[in-house]
Amino acid sequence: MAVLTPRRAELRGPRASVRVGLDIGGTKIDGVALGPGDEVLATARRPSPGGVVDVVSTVVALVSDLVGDSTLPVAGVGIGIPGLVDPVAGTVRSAVNLGFGPEPVALADLVSRAVGGVPVVVENDVKATALGAHAVLGGDLTLVSLGTGLAAAIVVDGRVLRGSSGAAGEIGHLALDRDGHLCGCGQRGCLETIASGAALRRAWPHGDEGRSAVHLFAAAEAGDPAAVGVRDRWAAAVALTVRTLALTADSSTVVLAGGVAALGDPLLRSVSDALQQQAVGSPFLRGLALHDRLVLLPGDRPVAAIGAANLWRVEAAR
Template structure:
């Protein structure tokens, strides 16, 4: 397990009732974070994900115990646990289904109840992995700003196999009426474009996802296509520069869509492609600046200034899951504020 990464903390509308643990369970790894009563990250860990319904529950329980032990606290002192997972998550019921990358399919898995039982009755909250990433980014944003009680307005734009955004609006997680808030990847931007897996044509994720990079610049060495593309562009390869700018413009379109629909203060780039770091951020900001020059309206929105990278020092999804744990413990509405 990794060493703890301390952060400065303020306060939150969620009662600081005690330490909480957050888990971000992915297909190969589970990331764990422990927040203290003030909301500061005091321990974090990474371990292999166990597959299948029993494996997921057992592995999650092991991760909670491990990160609590690393933080030097007893399990009985943990007042809440939050879990972020892929698949179809029902936060109210505490169930998940169709999380095929962790071996959970068929009948819904009552993860919140089963994990709570395995941990001796600790309250457990369950949320979609994208939503916990948004909550975590908002928590860390307010913490970094040093504004106690700040109600963050933020979109977490996940650039992965697909494209979607988690939304925290005025400090509150926004799922939408049917849970589809932030599914901007399936907004068609070219009606004559290729067919999307969703059945529509020319959806935004066909141009702005990590999968889109592989189509623009297929990997020639087995390394991630985004890495090869941006390295070639940095060397000045003309075709790579063109492909990088095409991709950056597509991500910029996603940023504009988020700002023009919900006017978030920050759009945080996350997901696999965001691991490129500053080169990606610079390219997207340059695209936004370039495309705003012809419009006084867009220029007035300062789009480039709103974009930032997800913090790399802590696992954002696990931090957000721990925020869910604080909500469960405090019986307060979910929010993405710093503690």
């Protein structure tokens, strides 16, 4: 915690300042500048480069895009990024799609030095997105990210749960089937092997994960029985993920996010149907009405970047 203490102290200063949030994804980096009242002052986007040096220089360019003309001081820069993130040390490792290897990269310090000493905090992208969803939707919520992998984040009282080692919400590696597919984590039959975008693509390969998902849902909608079977099995696995999280955190809102969420309403319908089918024989599950809690991550705002900017508000509140 020693690393964060001076940064928090700086935030107790004048409130008239700008917070910058950046969401670093595999293909693009989204940025937002929030004013003192959380208003969006600017947004910007650049393609993601590969490798640490180019990621840092692109981040610096985006910060300049966002606040280069601002007369307000920048209180801090928050960064959401995939991979194994240690927010206290400010390090990232194994962000494979960005060319970050298994050795920790001191991303917070590298960016901070490159932007003139402005304090920088880093967080796992799913956790940062959940904070952004909370900023936009309000209330306690659980966010399920259906991307190449499967992960979740739980926000309670405006704080995202990390746990003792940051693994809170890593639902994808709940192993259910000893005879299932081998998972990247070394176990067999993890939820990630049946409920993620990669799992969908393995069952219905038509290009990348996004294309496979669109193709599968269109074929099922057109009545292809094989597609209906694959879609419904996959949706049932996502529904099982939602149930597991709901019985852990009981959030009033469950947000579906990640690359596969671009499917939109057909995704929402299929998971909602699966949840209702799974509750048919159980008055207990029916009473929880989990299907009524499902929403899609709002697509009209840079939610993940807003969450990254709000990493600063969370730090300030501690």
